[in-house]
Amino acid sequence: MPLEADVLAAFPAEVRIPARLVSDSVAASDEASPRILVVLDDDPTGTQSVANLPVLTRWEEADFRWAFGHSIDGVRPRAVYVLTNSRSLDPSEAAARNEEVVRNALLAAAAEPAGAKLHLSFVSRSDSTLRGHFPLEPDVIAATVAAVSGEATDGVVIVPAFPDAGRVTIGGVHYMRGTGDAAGELIPVAETEFAKDASFGFTSSDLAQYVEEKSEGRYPAGSVIVLDLNVIRAGAAANGTPEDPQRSALAIADALDAASESTPIVADIVTENDFRALALGLEEAERRGKKLLYRVGPPFVRGRIGQEVHAELSGEEAYAGHTPSEAGGLIVVGSHVGVTTRQLNALTAQHRAARIVEIDVEKLLGADAETYLGQTVDDVVAALRGGDVIVHTSRLLIKADDAAESLRIARTVSAAVVAVVNRTLKRFPPRFVIAKGGITSSDVAAHGLEIRHAIVRGPMLPGIVSLWEPVDGPAQGIPYIVFAGNVGDDESLAQVTRKLSNTF
Structure with missing residues (x-):
């Protein structure tokens, strides 16, 4: 595998850009027409890189009116997250x-008072390892915007990078950073377990070729605009010339001049400064009249709106404003990727006081599923009275050769997990809830905890794992931790649990 240092040696150094520079640029644009990014999050883990923004698990007009008007620290939000959970749906349902x-x-937005009409930009937030409904979701968003507002989309900006979780794009190729003995190496994402996903598998790590593959040739690789690091870092210092973020912004905007009719646009990203350089370039392109939508990984929104990287939250901050319950906490694990299993093993080995309740997937798919669920809830409630409870699905992944059947099985398992959480909440509310896995954390939020509106307060670990504060429903006052299945190291789940637990 190539070494990251060797691959980066062919490109300029990053351009240092303070978040405030991006924030000020966005604010200047907002003076003419207030703008909000509406982030359609295909599972809830997209919030892990941002702080102090509204989250919706329902999307009626009234929900959007709440989010658009809900000021945080006296400021209208620059982005609103909508938990669509579409990665768990079949294509027609997702569309x-x-x-x-x-x-x-x-x-x-159109119903806003005269003089305060909002301009919305749309973000299709998906997986940093390229799993999800692409190009279906950007296609549908663009078509709907055109149908409702008459506005055509010039380009779809594709930015899956998530450096905090080890995903970077260099030279148009998307990589995972190696860990352990492979630290310093770059693994093309198509060579990882994620590319073998039963529903969303793929074969190419080159993002232009990935676009051609997933669009079945509708967008040939040669038609994709690639903003490599030579463009993103065009403002780097060189030959006595000082670094200049504006040079990067102009180079990016110039490269987008040719975009029309939803041209795919791929961007290299390795650092937070690269996100900020891209944000300035996109601002410039939009000032020139380009209409863009975005298909991105989690940190893009933070960079795009000029948020600082939020420090990880402490346990005290997680409970701020609320008196924590004396009950145990509930840790729910549904993801089956390798890193999740390792994290679960580390947690169970270290947290000796925790009770472990395993949900047997084979029993969930059997005839006596309801009786089995009832007994599981009884076990969880009894255990919470004495301390933390770790609820996890059996580690044997049951899947079918057919993608639709694999999704059906996943939904059945997720529905059972949700039922356990919801019935437990109604009988004996836990001190905190951690949900591990994308589909798991989405369904636990919307249905298990009945959260309709929440505020994402920030990360529990540097750059990853978000804390939601439910603002309504039966879970109000209970910290809810959204923990993606494919992020963190082996100790991460134990670290987050330790912050919140009173028995660990």
Whole structure:
């Protein structure tokens, strides 16, 4: 595998850009027309890189009106997250849900008082390892915007990078950083377990070729605009010339001049400064009249709106404003990727006081599933009275050769996990809830805890793992931790649990 240092040696050094520079640029644009990014998050883990923004698990017009008008620290939000959970849906369901979200958001924005009409930009947030409904979701968003507002999309900006979690794009190729003995190496993402996903597998790590593959040739690789690090870092210092972020912004905007009819645009990203350089370039392109939507990984929004990288939250901050319950906490693990299993093993080995309740997936798929679920809830409630409870699905992944059947099995398992959480919440509310895995954390939020509106307060670990504060429903006052299945090292789940637990 190539070494990251060797691959980067062919490109300029990063351009140092303070978040304030991006924030000020966005604010200047907002003076003419207030703008909010509406982030359609295909699972809830997209919030892990941002702080102090509203999250919706429902998307009626009234929900958007709440989010658009909900000031935080006296400021209207620059982005609103909508938990679509579309990665767990089949293509037709995902398309319908995307259309409904976009249509209702546009209607809510149009209903703003005269003189305060909002301009919405849409972000299709998906997986940093390239799993999800692509190009379906950007296609549907663009078509819906055109149908409702008459505005055509010039380009779809594709930025899956997530450096905090070890995903970077260099020279148009998307990589995972190696760990352990492979530290310093770059692993092309198509050579990882994620590329073998039963529903969203792929074969190419080159993002232009990935676009051609997933679009079935509708967008040939040669038609994709690639903003490599030579463009992103065009403002780097060289030959006595001082670094200049504006040079990067102009180079990026110039490269986008040719975009039309939803041209795919791929961006290299290795550092937070690269995100900020890209944000300045996108601002310039939009000032020139380009209409863009975005298909991105988690940190893009932070860079795009000029947020600082939020420090990890302490346990005290997680409970701020609320008196924590004396009950145990509930840790729910549904993801089956390798890193999740290792994290689960580390947690169970270290947290000797925790009770472990395993949900047997084979029993969930059997005839006596309801009886089995009832007994599981009884076990969880009894255990919470004495301390933390770790609820996890059996580690044997049951899947089918057919993608639709694999999704059906995943939904059945997720529905059972949700039922356990919801029935437990109604009988004996836990001190905190951690949900591990994308589909798991989405369903636990929307249905298990019945969260409709929340505020994402920040990360529990540097750059990853977000804390939601539910603002309504039966889980109000209970810290909810959204923990993606494919992030963190082997100790991460134990570290987060230790912050929140009173028995660990």
